[in-house]
Amino acid sequence: MDKKNNISNLTRRGFLKASAATGVALSAPLFFMQGAYAEGKKFRNDPGSAKTVKLGFNVPQTGAYADEGADELRAFKLAVKHLNEGGGMLDTMKPSSLKGNGILGKKVEYVTGDTQTKSDAARGSAKRMIEKDGVVMISGGSSSGVAIAVQGLCQEMGVIFMAGLTHSNDTTGKDKRRYGFRHFFNAKMTGSALGPVLKDEMGTDRKAYHLTSDYTWGWTQEESIKETTEALGWKTVKTVKTPVGAGDFSQYITPILNSGADVLILNHYGKDMINSLTQSVQFGLRDKKVNGKKFEIIVPLFSRLMAQGAGDNIKGILGTTNWNWALEDDGSKAFVKAFGKEYGNPPSQAAHTCYVQTLLYANACEMAGTFYPPEVIKALEGFKFDGMGNGPTEYRAEDHQCLKDVLVVRGKEKPKSQFDLLEIVKQVPRAEVEYKADIFKGDLGPYEVKS
DSSP, X not given: OOHHXXXXXXXXXXXXXXXXXXOOOOHHHHHHHHHHXXXXXXOTTOOTTOSEEEEEEEEOSSSTTHHHHHHHHHHHHHHHHHHHHOOGGGGTOBSOOOOSSOBTTBEEEEEEEEOTTOHHHHHHHHHHHHHTSOOSEEEEOSOHHHHHHHHHHHHHHTOEEEEOSOOOGGGGTTTOXXXXXXXXXXXXXXXHHHHHHHHHHHOSOXXXXXXXXXXXXXXHHHHHHXXXXXXXXXXXXXXXXEOTTOOOOHHHHGGGGGSOOSEEEEEOOHHHHHHHXXXXXXXXXXXXXXXXXXXXXXXXXXXXXXHHHHGGGGBTOEEEESOOTTOOSHHHXXXXXXXXXXXXXXXXXXXXXXXXXXXXXXXXXXXXTSOOHHHHHHHHTTOEEBSSSSSSEEEOTTTOBEEOOEEEEEEOSSOSSSSOOEEEEEEEOHHHHOOOGGGGOOOOOOSOOOO
């Protein structure tokens, strides 16, 4: 960060800290300072004196991750409602500058796009929302390939991207961008959280076989889980890449039976995980004993929607999740209550992260006193918050990755309802999953872009 930008950040945070410490309202000087800094700056889709401001929600409405996309869209619509009218996590988020009257007094509107769980389609719909619909921010996606593609486009076009569900290390690693922010956790954090539980429950003498979705998320999850399990003493028998949306995984499962492996690690998500897990159980893997041990299946990245799709096959299987609707903190309870009232069922982790991202963007605009992207970005960088369902959380300035607790979960043996499918085995503290920002390299790029 250059000296001018650093001074700007320090000055803004000084105002915020002084306000918090003294109880004196300093929002007026802060607003004047930020507004003055951004005044006269030209940027794409500046809403100017318009009474409304438009956001773009780009989700998989078709494809292998469409279930997550549908729940994301529900969450986005609810976030817009709360931004305009109040309610939900606006009542629990701390600190918060949101008032329930839109963003900077402008009513929030939105447009939607279908990523089709394909990077090219996602870039196309995002470009349309920026060029034709005039959005000031884009969010969404349930694929890291999509997230990275759209994040790169948003950097080029000078529009902030608040990533939805994306778990690849690359999103805030080698492919990180100044205009992209991720609230969701990543594969590195999954490995760190799972390791001690796997050691306690499965020991240190295991042979693992990986089936891995053949794109950036699968690659980095396989890498992170291998790093964790091999450090425990496990041996990796084989790793096999599978195409997204394969449907029939039998050709990939059959070789496992005679491989000598006693653990199958499914680096799959969405319908791919539902299908591969279901077919693995049908092939009798869960009933096998290999090397004198009960054969185990692990699904490192879980979701309640996937658990619903997999039915009884999910029982007893370990994984991690970003958030769970059964959490008892005030933020989670407020969101679950509002979502349930609106839609009649509890939200998924995909819905949660997308809702939170929308509020975080809006709050950053209020903090900055402008929609001018460089100032909104600076308001998000290093921002520490609570009351949104993950405990104390920080948007790390160096890579735009949220740092927070991670949940290790297991498929429930005796669920009480169709939604009560995952039990929380361990809430792993942030300190146990945090890592240095520079281990994945990459460069955020500039604040100012020619759009």
